[in-house]
Amino acid sequence: MQRKRFERLILHEGEEIIRKNPALGKKTLTKDELEAIQNQWSGLRMEVSPLWHQIYKNLLGEFDPKMIPMTVFYLRFEPYLRDYRMERAYSDKNAHHRFIPDANRPEMILQHVHRRFYGKNQAPLAKSEVESYLKEQKGSFFLKPAMDGDGGKFITPFRVEKGIAYKKDQAIDIEELLKPYPQNFLIQRKVIQHQDTAALHPSSVNTFRVTTIREGHDIRVLNNVLRVGVGGSQIDNASKGGIVLGLYQGGKLSDRALDSRFNWLDRHPDTGIIFKDAKPLSFADKVEAEAVRLHAQFPYTDTICWDLTYDENDKVVVIEYNLAGFGVVYQQAFHGPYFGEKTEEWLAHMREVWKDADRQTGYYPAYPKL
Helix, strand or coil, rough: HHHHHHHHHHHHHHHHHHCHHHHHCCCCCHHHHHHHHHCCCCCCCCCCCCCHHHHHHHCCCCCCCCCCCCHHHHHHHHHHHCCCHHHHHHHCHHHHHHCCCCCCCCCEEEECCCEEEEHHHCECCCCHHHHHHHHCCCCCEEEECCCCCCCCCEEEEEEHHHHHHCCCCEEEEEHHHHHHHHCEEEEEEEEEHHHHHCCCCCCCCCEEEEEEEEEEEEEEEEEEEEEEECCCCCCCCCCCEEEEEECCCCCCCCEEECCCCCCCECECCCCEEEECCCCCCCCCHHHHHHHHHCCCCCEEECCCCCCCEEEECCCCCEEEEECCCCCHHHHHHHHCCCCHHHCCCHEEEEEEEECHHHHHHHHHEECCCC
16 A cells, blocks of 8 residues: 555656646657557566656657656665665764765754754754854855755755845844754755856756666766756755756766756756857766765665765765655656666566565565575
8 A cells, every 4th residue: 555655656746747848748659669668667566657658758759668667766676776774864964974974065064963953063052052153154054954855845045144144135033044944954054166067057056966876796877967056046956946967978968958847958047058068077077986985885775866066176075865766857868768778687687576575565675585
């Protein structure tokens, strides 16, 4: 029952994509294409909806049965690729310094952890000290929940000048600023990004979303896309109206971007930069290498979606990382089938994993019988 509800939610996400952009449902799938989908993804002991392939066909202008449907990824691949029991601890942004201690991270200004406040370097703070402490800070900051960020929906940008906090250029009391965050949250200083990513949209911290995967003992990059803000927003998430570009060898950007409604754009709507003429991001390889290096510190998670930026001091900075629920649509739109040339190899392995129904607990693989 739990699996069915989750599957319905995933399909609803696809239906919402078509509702917002009806063109993605215009072309229907042929009988041969419908049959090809079922043949491609058979043996996983689940029904496979053709909805996602219909979206890809309309989005890309061609049909490819190897595109992994979101339902298949979430219900069959993702549960195998990470131990969900470790997910909550790993995902806690207040604990990033413990899991990736040698990574560059935004400066931590304030943390709220289990009813307690901490300042810089985890120095204990009394609740009565928080307001005066924050008024002493200067600059631009992000206030965010430690867990369950939901695509950046709950991130609050603000700044402090001469002891006064401003949200959207309106003065705001510290108590009012923190009110929507009852517990387990953090405040980080806004990273000053490299001039080449800033050129695309200077207001937002534009991030590389790099997906890495562990195969055996080897870790490699599956794909890389760049998320860029629009409209003067300080947040680059597509769910907040941002756009997404593909990233290729040598840091070359895709000729087109996708917006949050999956419309293709040839140029940035604000800065006017034509993407096919945009300067390659020569440091993209360094960003990917850092993602691979850091992934080794997560033995219970075989795939991680990293949100990284490159700062003004030529350093890779970890904004956050995602262990589950990070989606595959933008990645496949720019890079093709999620597992690339290894699609058949991975699919054969997953058929073996899921062939025994007794090994399923809800929609998570349980330990095999010994």
